[in-house]
Amino acid sequence: MLRLIVQRLLLLIPLLLGLSILLFGWVRALPGGPVQAMLGERYTPEAAAEIEAEMGLDQPLPVQYGKYLLRLLQGDFGTSLQSGRPVLEEFITRFPATIELTVVALVFAIGIGIPLGYVAARRSGSIIDHSAVVVSLIGVTVPVFFLAFILKYIFAVELGWFPTTGRQSATMIATHPTNFYVLDGLLTAEWDAAWDALMHLILPGIALGTIPLAIVARMTRAAVSEVQNADYVRTARAKGIKPARLRSEHILKNAMLPVVTTIGLQVGLLLSGAVLTETVFAFSGIGSFLANSVFRADYPVMQGFILLIAVVYALVNLIVDVSYGLIDPRLRRQQ
Amino acid sequence: MSDNPEKKTVKETAEPTTASSTGTSAASSAENSAESSAENVVLRVENLCVDFRTENGAARAVSNANLTVERGQTVAIVGESGSGKTTLAMAVLGLLASNGSVAEGHIWFKDEDLGKVSPQRMAQLRGTELGLVPQDPMTNLDPIMQIGRQIDAGLIDNGLRTRRDARTRTVELLDEVGLPDARARAAQYPHEFSGGMRQRALIAMGLSGRPALLVADEPTSALDVTVQRGILDQLSGLTQELGTAVLLITHDLGLAAERADTVVVMYRGDIVEQGPARQVLTAPQHEYTKRLMAAAPSLASRRIEIARERGLDEVLDDALLAHGEETTAEADVLVSVKDVSKVFSIRGKGLFSRSTGFTAVDGVSLDIPRGSTVAVVGESGSGKSTLARMILDIEKPTTGSITFDGGVVGAGNHRDQIAYRRRVQPVFQDPYSSLDPLYSVFRAIEEPLRAHDYGDAAARRARVEELADQVALSKGQLQRFPAELSGGQRQRVAIARALALSPELVVCDEAVSALDVVVQAQILQLLAGLQENLGLTYLFITHDLAVVRQIADRVLVMQEGRVVEEGTVDSVFDSPATAYTRALLDAIPGKDLELAL
Amino acid sequence: MSANELPVTGGPAAEPLHTSIHGDGPGGQDHGGEGVWARAWRTLRKNPVAIIGAVIVAVFVLVAVLAPVLAPYGGSELPGRTEVRPTMIPGPSAEYPLGLDRYGGDVLSKLIWGAQASLLIGVLSTLFGLTGGLLLGLLAGWFGKSVDFAIMRLVDLMLSVPSLLLAVSIAAIAGQSSMAVIVAIGVVQIPIFARLLRGSMLAQKGQDYVLAASALGLTRRSVTMSHVLPNSVGPVIVQATLSLATAVIEAAALSFLGLGGGEPSTAEWGRMLTAAQQELAVAPRLAILPGICIAVTALGFTLVGESLREALDPRNRTRR
Secondary structure (H helix, E strand, C coil), X not given: CHHHHHXXXXXXXXXXXXXXXXXXXXHHHCCCHHHHHHHHHHCCHHHHHHHHHHHCCCCCHHHHHHHHHHHHHXXXXXXXXXXXXXXXXXXXXXXXXXXXXXXXXXXXXHHHHHHHHHHHHHCCCCHHHHHHHHHHHHHHHCCHHHHHHHHHHHHHHHCCCCCCCCCCCCCCCCCCCCCCHHHHHHHCCCHHHHHHHHHHHHHHHHHHHHHHHHHHHHHHHHXXXXXXXXXXXXXHHHCCCCHHHHHHHHXXXXXXXXXXXXXXXXXXXHHHHHHHHHHHXXXXXXXXXXXXXXXXXXXXXXXHHHHHHHHHHHHHHHHHHHHHHHHCHHHHCCC | CCCCHHHHHHHHHHHHHHHHCHHHHCHHHHHCCHHHHHHCEEXXXXXXXXXXEECCEEEEEEEEEEEEEECCCEEEEECCCCCCHHHHHHHHHCCCCCCEEEEEEEEEECCXXXXXXXXXXXHHHECCCXXXXXXXXXXXXXXXXXXXXXXXXXXXXXXXXXXCCHHHHHHHHHHHCCCCCHHXXXXXXXXXXXXXXXXXXHHHHHHCCCCCEEEEECCCCCCCHHHHHHHHHHHHHHHHHHCCEEEEEECCHHHHHHHCCEEEEEECCEEXXXXXXXXXXXXXXXXXXXXXXXXXXXXXXXXXXXXXXXXXXXXXXXXXXXXXXXXXXXXXXXXXXXEEEEEEEECCCCCCCCXXXXXXXXXXXXXXECCCEEEEECCCCCCHHHHHHHHCCCCCCCEEEEEECCEECCCCCHHHHHHHHHHEEEECCCCCCCCCCXXXXXXXXXXXXXXXXXXXXXXXXXXXXXXXXXXXCCHHHHHCCHHHCCHHHHHHHHHHHHHCCCCCEEEEXXXXXXXXXXXXXXXXXXXXXXXXXXXXXXXXXXXXXHXXXXXXXXXXXXXXXXXXXXXXXXXXXXXXXXXXXXHHXXXXXXXXXXXXX | CHHHHCCCCCCCCCCCCCCCCCCCCCCCCCCCCCCHHHHHHHHHHHCHHHHHHHHHHHHHHHHHHCHHHHCCCXXXXXXXXXXXXXXXXXXXXXXXXXXXXXXXXXXXXXXXXXXXXXXXHHHHHHHHHHHHHHHHHHHHHHHCHHHHHHHHHHHHHHHCCCHHHHHHHHHHHHCCCHHHHXXXXXXXXXXXXXXXXXXXXHHHHCCXXXXXXXXXXXXXXXHHHHHXXXXXXXXXXXXXXXXXXXXXXXXXXXXXXXXXXXCCCCCCHHHHHHHHHHHCCCCCHHHHHHHHHHHHHHHHHHHHHHHHHHHHCHHHHHCC
């Protein structure tokens, strides 16, 4: 198991190196060239000269790349044009918000998707089956930000059940030791703050979680359909085990294997979707910040965030692979 | 398909014989009246019809089946794939696929009508009174649950053992089926077991509740022949000891003859014949059983049989003479394989682990005389297919050389290679993957002609039709696609395609293994006839010794990449020199059948 | 496929007693001489889901192509400019059946022109992705070994960035134009197609018929072109259909992020949806209408793609 983790971590290195080369090339391919891209509206000949010297633009490309890589290793991902703060700092302060949002979305997707898919497969042809198909179709055909609009319009603007924007009501005064607002509220025993933060997460969470919900439900349905017709399930029935055990130990557990992999892949979708959802709800996570950077052509932020998001995505999939190994003994075997 | 004139008469004759069949299993009760034998009846199937819902409406998989199984008796249901034999067995267990249902008739188990009992009662019966040993050990164990736990669960849920002492019992059960080191093995997962061990575990599972009736569905057909016999012995020993009645489902007449008291023959959903094993096999009544018997792996050489049929005694004499005087035939060796080895490198699983060599073929030499049939026999992994691929020039030998008609194979340039392809053609095992699904039969047979610029369109058409005629395919079938053909028809197409360029050597890699026995016999007959007419040379790669006996002149036995025995078919079969060959021969089911007839 | 209509009878002369799952069973219709694609077509024609999808797609394509005829106003015309006030955006009327937007554009006309824009982006970007993906997949599947390894690592790299972010960064290089959006969405599809085709070709290469074809003396090129490739394109065609749906949605997302250039009043569904954000409380129809157009179009392509996948599935093919 440890070997698997180490191996996967080692495989991350060439991936990140490749990605850094691409992003290094990307900045140079931007319209106006790298200096313009790094300075944006703050462009002055002096600043340009400074940047040029820092990036060593007069040197050959491999040397420039080497310097870029060295800066990355020191945690220097560049400086945001919008805020003037280091990109890494911007990422770290905003990331907890996005984690909170992603967790809510995943809980929504898994909490509804798996039971829905399971029941749909077990009662093939029933109303639940048909509704699962409809849900999974809606999930993949409705644009995330359109869904976010609609939810916001109905439940926040018209009905007023949830707040329309932000992470926290303007009137709320709370301390934030970790930047995970719900967690902060619980830690400092400011219950109303925790509740308020949670309410702010519900609508964006649902909007963001709908696509993964559709995919998880669909995958679960397919996996359960296949597993329940597997030979070993028939054999298990032939030995007379109780239906409850058949469901929990044979069908559900085996069906979860492909679903777990699918959930890992959804994180990529969630991070994409967060850019749109956070923008609609003016929710200050990495997504809305990145969307803003796109608007304002804040290339250092785009460059840094894409690299950091790829790292997060790869790590999440590593965790998924490891947990897959926990369920499937075939992967647990040591060579 | 319902208006089968023979069906009724067979049934009438079959029922009385079933009653008297007790004689074989319990000699002492042979004199008993019908009344007491009724008491002994474990299972009685009455006019059973099973339907499957399909897109095109209900399809009847089993119609009007009648059979009885008595205590301690083994009843074999014999039939080809699709004959409804497994469906019948699954109906008994109440485990039909979700689109299947019992349409008519009754299944009496002891005093209960299984069609009327509640699902709860049925679940209770399974695992206590009814047991199953399924067909494929690779798919019938839950891959992510420990073997022991899979058996524990049944014991606990059936109230046979408590959670605490279930494992002790499981270990006993695994021990009983001959699994070494059962306690440690019980904590392992299926992927850590070999096929034979898995099947043993499944037998332990099937017998864990000490059922009165065990359904054994092709219990060994997925295993290598040498493993099969041991498992079957274990199974019959145990059921005899426990007095378990067995419903044995098999496609193998030899196996049925050897293991069963009563044989039930099914064909297209109908029971066409049943009775005491010996009687059904020695004096088959129904046309289908007769065909099945005629096609059953016979120890008489098919070639000799064909010669005899035609009254060509000279051919026979020639064949026999050729066996005796090998030295004179040496001048006409078509293929000569000299000390050939093949090493595959296997990439290590780890990131930095080195690749290791795996020797698939290890120093093999053989000669194939022109116009003869040489068979290479071995179990899976023996290297026989790799050898065939090297002769086909698909794989290159690591060391050693292969010569064909005096020229070294694989030595020339691209042109020589293409010329070689015209002279050597393969027929592969799986008729479902050896034809391109997008090509019609006509295009498939025409393809080699086009590739080698054979005549114009009209000439090619004439040649394709000639070939189709040779392999007994009708003109209408030329327009069809592989998915629309049966396995036997596909294999005919593959043979026609192989013959298109008039090759000298045809390499048949398990060419008949995937076919049902009647079709298998037809294809072998076709191949023998073609050899006679076209003067072909065959290299037969197979795991099936019965096939070898039917078609080959010489045979090589391979084990783990080496040739362990070589000789004429007669000498190898009559006096095997190595223990391995003897084990292979012993493993042929129904060897005794031949003696009985 | 003229043989389709031939009344070929099922029972072969040589094996009258043989049965197999492929034999003509009770109630089974005989479709002699029918290839894989013909069979898939027959399955599709009977599938109501496929028909619904096809109708949606047909309507969408018709509207897009006939936009100049159907739309009452031009795509960039603002006929109601004088009637719109910041506080009041006129709703449906006789003159403007779906009302006006805040720039004074006729919503109906803009939706119709938007269909054309979506079709163009969808088809072009999918073609772009398909061509690139097929090229890479073919190279990898053909040469194998180190070429395959290099291409697959590149594909891994592209897939390691969430798709929208990849599209955004490519659009940033390609500049502010609708072409940039097409290229961005197309590039995102490349690794998907490449991986799909390669996997599919690899699976086919292992089949006996490919081995048999090379043993017949066919060159590697003709084995690849006449056997491996035609048998591998099924999943790729399915994916292309589904990609059309994704492209329409992704194009809207890129517009939402301000990419693609042009006026904010451009007749394009994503742009309309983005602009409507400001008036959500005043005129929700401005958001709902283009949103529904995007969803329904994506639904149409998805239904067709999924039905096609089902019809081509070999597991369904062998089952009678």
